[in-house]
Amino acid sequence: MERIRQPAVAGLFYPDIPDTLRADIENYLADDSSDNTADPDQTRPAVRGLIAPHAGYVYSGAVAGTAYRRVCGAKYSRVLVIGPAHRYPVRGLALPECESVRTPLGTMRVDTDGVSVLKQSAGVADCAAAHALEHSLEVHFPFIQVCLGDVPIIPLLAGNCDPQTVADAINAIWNDETLLVASTDLSHFETYDDASDHDCETIESVRAGRWREIGPSDACGFVGVAAMLILARRRRYTITPIRYRNSGDAGGDARRVVGYAAFTVEA
Secondary structure, three states: OOOEEOOOOEOOOEOOOHHHHHHHHHHHHHOOOOOOOOOHHHHHHHEEEEEEOOOOHHHHHHHHHHHHOOOOOOOOOEEEEEEEOOOOOOEOEEEOOOOEEEEOOEEEEEOHHHHHHHOOOOOEEEOHHHHHOOHHHHOOHHHHHHHHOOOOEEEEEEOEOOHHHHHHHHHOOOOOOEEEEEEOOOOEEEOHHHHHHHHHHHHHHHHOOOHHHOOOOOOOOHHHHHHHHHHHHHHOOEEEEEEEEEHHHHOOOOOOEEEEEEEEEEO
16 A cells, blocks of 8 residues: 655645645745846756745745745756754654655655665665654645646655765755755744844855854754755855745744745756
8 A cells, every 4th residue: 555644734834725725835936026036937947956944834935935936847857855853853864654745735756766766875764753743844845736746756854964974865866857955944033133133144154055154053954955055065056045034024923033045056
């Protein structure tokens, strides 16, 4: 029997009604009010990776949409999504131990060939329990469905591990036909002004590829982001920040905000 990972945060982080979910995502994709890059048609063929947030859509959906609009309609053989494990202790990298994942928009295939390649690397193992309730990957799945259609995915959770080791593991997977998505939020629970200053420094470190300057207090998904930056530097890819806001901008408590940023990684 096929093993399917069921949605854990539909109806919480994003709508669980298909029509509402699709309409919300299409609105986020159309919102280019803070997109600092050129027309997406000019950069779409060269986009190799995205960095985008994973909070509830009401807070971070517009930022995620700015990232995903850069790849809408593009053709990839698979999408590798790497994010942090919030709810289950993970040492190394965890795969979901399933053949597909389900969202309110339908079922997505897991790229079993890519999974087999990853399992050849040290520190990569199956752990369905780590994926069962995790939101850091799940919130990206509907965006991928709307933007890229029926493309296979590889969901990968990073726990306590060295970014260099993670970079080595995903190096063979991240080719010209694979979109790499690093899932992360930025600072957590600082005041609006402090978070803006803190996140500005983090965004500049990411843009410049200075991965050693980024830690867990700067970005909860720093391991995946750092691994992406390591590989991007080796390949001479360009990292471009395209949008920033925090939860205070979306009506949250300005005394305790979470930061969100979107980046493209281009060849």
